[in-house]
Amino acid sequence: MPETTDNIFVLVIIATAAIFLMVASFILIYIRNQNKLLQQRQQLQQAALAHQKELLQVIIESQEDERVRIGRDLHDDVGAAISSLRLIIEMFKPAVADNNYQAFLKSSKNIIDKMMTDVRHISHNLSPTTLTYYGLGFAIEEQCAIINQSGKVKIAFNNEAAELLEKLSLPVSTALYRVLEELLNNTIKHARAYNAILNFTADKNVLIIEYQDDGVGMDTRLINKGIGLHNIESRLTVINAPHEITTSPGNGFFINIIYTGPIAI
């Protein structure tokens, strides 16, 4: 057998280069495969998320429809029935119209008037007509005025996005109205705040809402536990409005909402 003249060192370098190529190719193929799998998983996740969002939207829309229906029924049916009752009581003339009768008549009328006011308020809360007819800006202004009249909290409302608010579609306006209503409710019920500020500003077609109160604030770990804040999150998710909450015990509550979604023209 002839003696080999191969240089072992040349072979070692060639073997090293070959192994490097193999390993590098293996790693590159592996990375591409892993990233592709990740992309597929993300697509599936996004599809699931979109489906959840659609379901949420349907639930919220049907809730709104139901609120409108109940509000209308209350106003039209119950309201009309109470009005008829008041009329009947007024028309009723007893044989002897003594003082007892007059007192009875007065207290009945007072109770009926209170019932009518309550029914009107409930029906208004269930389906705010101002929102439907005059838009989000007026509806919020009205709500703030009612709260300010109560004297519990002073709300400063600055609307610098009136034009943009007029262009918002009704579902978006309703969602934002419900969110702000919930925030105002939280301030009144839980925050023990004296002042709150609500700002609407517009940057081209982007609506920026900032709400702040000087109440007791809350622990951010509890944010996802409250139903009210959960509803806020759901409604904002459905209309694609990113938001950021800044709060801590003793330091008030701040939320920044940015609506970049489609504007109805």
Add this chain to the structure above:
Amino acid sequence: MHFLHFYERYFLSGSILIPIIIALFNYKLLGMPLKVILYFLVFSAVLQTVNMILSSQYIPNLFVFHFYAIFEFAFVSWFYSLQFKGLINKLIPPMVLTFAVLCVINFFYIQKKLEFNTYTRSLEAVIIIGYCVMFFNKQMQTNSKYKWGSLSLNWINTGLLIFYSCSFFIFMFSNYLLNANKHIITVVWSTYDTIIILENILFAIAFYKCRKQPIISLY
């Protein structure tokens, strides 16, 4: 050839400092596996310095490689023991001990202090390549939410795989180099140094990536 000497002496020595410096900057963000790799790099840098000093004084330095292999394998095994669970994790400590015993036997009875420890280093490379492949397999089975490149441990594993697989033949045949001519020795060791530099760069990327933690946005 002069350039290769310069490359071998200074460039390689400097390259190990890059991942160490980045790691020290991000020390607070390092998890335990990355800290193990940092300790390993510091240990390697110290031994590399010792090696250079001995070599400059013409003192035989091959015994350093015998000593280094024991700790190198222990550090790398420690890193992988933090990645695996179950049977593999239980097997790692006895494997490290057995390997250390083999290194000692090899040093005293088989490949003595004037030879490279080709047997033990080749064996070490085979086991570490095995670790790397198992790590890839584990990562493939995990449904990670992040891109491959954004996870530090992937870069470390890649660095280790490239180093041990590419150096495998050099480890095996390094005793032949002892009697080879000077030019050949320089070329082969420069190739080896290039692999080490590549490994150090990949480690540096890993330490840099730990600073950029993946963020989950709340919508």
